[in-house]
Amino acid sequence: MSIGHAAPATSRRRRMGWGARRYLPVIGWLLPALLVVGFVVGYPLVQVIIDSFTNRTFINPGEFIGVDNYRDLVAGGDREQFWLSFRNNLVLLVSIPVTILAALVVASMLYRGIRGSRLYEVFIFLPFLPAVASISVIFIYLLGWQGPLNETLRALSLEPLAQAWLTDPGLAIWSILGVVTWKRVGFVVLLFMARMLSIDPDLLDAAAVDGATWGRTVRHVVIPEMKAIIQFVVVLGFIEVFSFTFAYVHVLTRGGPFKNTYILEYLLYNILFRRRLVGLASAVAVLLLVMAVVVAVYQVRRARSEAAV
Amino acid sequence: MNRRTDGQTRTRRRKHRSRNRSYAARRRVWRESGLVKIGQQLLLVLVAFVSLAPLYTALTTSMTPRGELSGGGIAPPSNPTFDNYILAWRDLGFQGMFSNSAILAVSAATATTLLAAAAAFALVRFRFKGRTVLMAAIIGAIAVPPIVIIIPLFLTMSDFGWVNTYHAAIIAEVGLLLPFAIFLLYSFMKDLPKDLFDAAALDGAGSIGQFRHVALPLSRSALVTTAMISGIFAWNDLLVPLILWQEGRFETLMMGLATLGPGRTGVRDVPLLMAGVTITIIPLVAMFAIGRRALIRGLTEGALK
Numbered sequence: 001m002s003i004g005h006a007a008p009a010t011s012r013r014r015r016m017g018w019g020a021r022r023y024l025p026v027i028g029w030l031l032p033a034l035l036v037v038g039f040v041v042g043y044p045l046v047q048v049i050i051d052s053f054t055n056r057t058f059i060n061p062g063e064f065i066g067v068d069n070y071r072d073l074v075a076g077g078d079r080e081q082f083w084l085s086f087r088n089n090l091v092l093l094v095s096i097p098v099t100i101l102a103a104l105v106v107a108s109m110l111y112r113g114i115r116g117s118r119l120y121e122v123f124i125f126l127p128f129l130p131a132v133a134s135i136s137v138i139f140i141y142l143l144g145w146q147g148p149l150n151e152t153l154r155a156l157s158l159e160p161l162a163q164a165w166l167t168d169p170g171l172a173i174w175s176i177l178g179v180v181t182w183k184r185v186g187f188v189v190l191l192f193m194a195r196m197l198s199i200d201p202d203l204l205d206a207a208a209v210d211g212a213t214w215g216r217t218v219r220h221v222v223i224p225e226m227k228a229i230i231q232f233v234v235v236l237g238f239i240e241v242f243s244f245t246f247a248y249v250h251v252l253t254r255g256g257p258f259k260n261t262y263i264l265e266y267l268l269y270n271i272l273f274r275r276r277l278v279g280l281a282s283a284v285a286v287l288l289l290v291m292a293v294v295v296a297v298y299q300v301r302r303a304r305s306e307a308a309v
Numbered sequence: 310m311n312r313r314t315d316g317q318t319r320t321r322r323r324k325h326r327s328r329n330r331s332y333a334a335r336r337r338v339w340r341e342s343g344l345v346k347i348g349q350q351l352l353l354v355l356v357a358f359v360s361l362a363p364l365y366t367a368l369t370t371s372m373t374p375r376g377e378l379s380g381g382g383i384a385p386p387s388n389p390t391f392d393n394y395i396l397a398w399r400d401l402g403f404q405g406m407f408s409n410s411a412i413l414a415v416s417a418a419t420a421t422t423l424l425a426a427a428a429a430f431a432l433v434r435f436r437f438k439g440r441t442v443l444m445a446a447i448i449g450a451i452a453v454p455p456i457v458i459i460i461p462l463f464l465t466m467s468d469f470g471w472v473n474t475y476h477a478a479i480i481a482e483v484g485l486l487l488p489f490a491i492f493l494l495y496s497f498m499k500d501l502p503k504d505l506f507d508a509a510a511l512d513g514a515g516s517i518g519q520f521r522h523v524a525l526p527l528s529r530s531a532l533v534t535t536a537m538i539s540g541i542f543a544w545n546d547l548l549v550p551l552i553l554w555q556e557g558r559f560e561t562l563m564m565g566l567a568t569l570g571p572g573r574t575g576v577r578d579v580p581l582l583m584a585g586v587t588i589t590i591i592p593l594v595a596m597f598a599i600g601r602r603a604l605i606r607g608l609t610e611g612a613l614k
Contacts, residue, residue: 029431040484131545243454
């Protein structure tokens with residue numbers, strides 16, 4: 001951790017002894033940002049945990065009911081929808097290894113400077129730019145029964161492969177998985193490229209001098225160097241799959257057909273605005289939060305232990 | 310930019326040069342058969358095609374006259390038209406949605422960047438008790454998912470009577486974007502030469518003077534990056550406006566797409582809808598074209614730290 005522009009150690013003690021007056025400028029600079037973050041993130045974070053132990057609704061402030069909400073989700077009346085949503089989140093996790101593999105292949109080809117690298121880089125990054133809502137609308141059309149994908153398959157006499165991509169109960173979540181993966185690969189390629197370009201070229205030269213092929217070099221020199229960034233991408237993927245996929249489901253399928261593509265976020269949204277059960281929705285939120293905290297703590301600890309080495 | 314005499318610019322330039330050089334060097338070192346090369350090109354063409362095809366289809370479909378769309382319409386229309394854009398803009402409500410999205414994105418980006426700059430400046434320039442804890446809290450806040458805080462936030466804003474006011478969604482976006490923005494600007498400002506601040510202080514500049522005449526001008530590129538990323542995220546966000554701007558007059562482009570998208574899938578209206586989708590993407594592509602470097606630097610910054 002850098003020291004920033006901190007005063008040297010000698011004057012430190014004098015400064016540490018400040019009265020409240022010395023704090024004033026700091027507070028002045030920080031306060032606006034902290035107020036907003038406190039209002040939007042800090043306070044709700046505490047409130048959502050409290051609410052998750054109550055039967056609060058929009059009208060009724062509710063009272064403390066212990067872990068009933070959690071029990072209801074895991075083993076009570078809402079367990080079916082809860083576990084289905086959870087399962088769907090797990091399906092979406094498949095996007096993490098697929099994205100990483102695809103991005104590694106693409107990035108290692110781009111990295112060595114194949115003809116047209118720059119152009120490919122831009123093309124592959126482009127899906128990351130538009131909003132989830134925008135690309136989801138495109139995919140509703142592309143994946144429709146009469147849409148371009150099915151029509152293309154039919155034109156190629158592959159009629160049996162034409163599917164009701166977004167309206168088949170078993171298939172829909174896998175189609176969403178495809179869209180999520182499609183959107184994210186470009187971003188991961190970007191991260192991998194940035195990391196690869198900071199690898200010491202001498203390492204590669206040494207491998208080349210030793211007569212290693214490109215494939216071996218990637219496997220034994222480049223990928224070990226990328227361990228940290230790959231782990232970071234895994235953590236990011238976890239957080240995204242559990243907490244940033246709402247828009248895909250909301251636009252692509254509205255959770256349907258027959259609630260088959262519910263994910264935890266969508267379950268929360270539905271409990272909150274259809275059933276108006278603030279307490280129960282808060283319990284779902286807390287479970288999502290726990291998930292994010294666990295992976296984030298893992299990431300920080302790993303970064304620390306690596307920095308210590 | 311020219312005033313930056315520290316190592317920053319030089320390092321970046323050097324890095325850039327070595328990047329070009331190593332591209333060439335790598336190509337020289339690993340020569341292989343033409344067949345492998347062709348295979349790789351084919352694979353990349355395939356990946357690029359898969360990446361671009363959906364966006365390209367949206368573009369061509371949006372320029373197909375209504376009613377002339379055949380199901381598999383991937384080929385460009387024989388008589389392209391902009392009528393769909395005019396219709397979507399005027400009659401489908403995209404004009405109003407566009408201005409709401411623009412208001413949200415521009416105000417959120419401006420406020421986020423200003424507040425984050427002030428906070429980052431304080432974290433870099435002052436040493437105070439609890440600074441480390443505060444840094445940890447800010448970095449931790451980056452990982453807090455919007456969906457988690459949206460319930461209490463909605464309830465609080467309802468209590469204040471703020472739901473369906475302009476500032477509701479703007480404040481929410483700013484609060485969600487600030488932690489990352491502070492982190493981004495802090496990691497840039499901490500590398501600014503301390504001497505410049507001290508020199509300004511010797512000249513009698515207080516913290517306001519140092520902020521205005523040293524921190525801000527020297528961080529211009531990082532400020533642009535922060536503003537761009539904040540703007541894009543707010544522009545693209547669905548959840549916050551969906552919940553805090555529930556009235557029709559506040560409808561943003563993303564909300565409009567979420568409503569129209571699944572509803573209007575009749576073939577006749579698809580070109581209109583695709584024109585609408587393209588309208589939401591054009592500003593992003595323009596921004597990417599102008600500030601690609603700054604944008605990519607901002608996106609990769611967090612991951613490489």
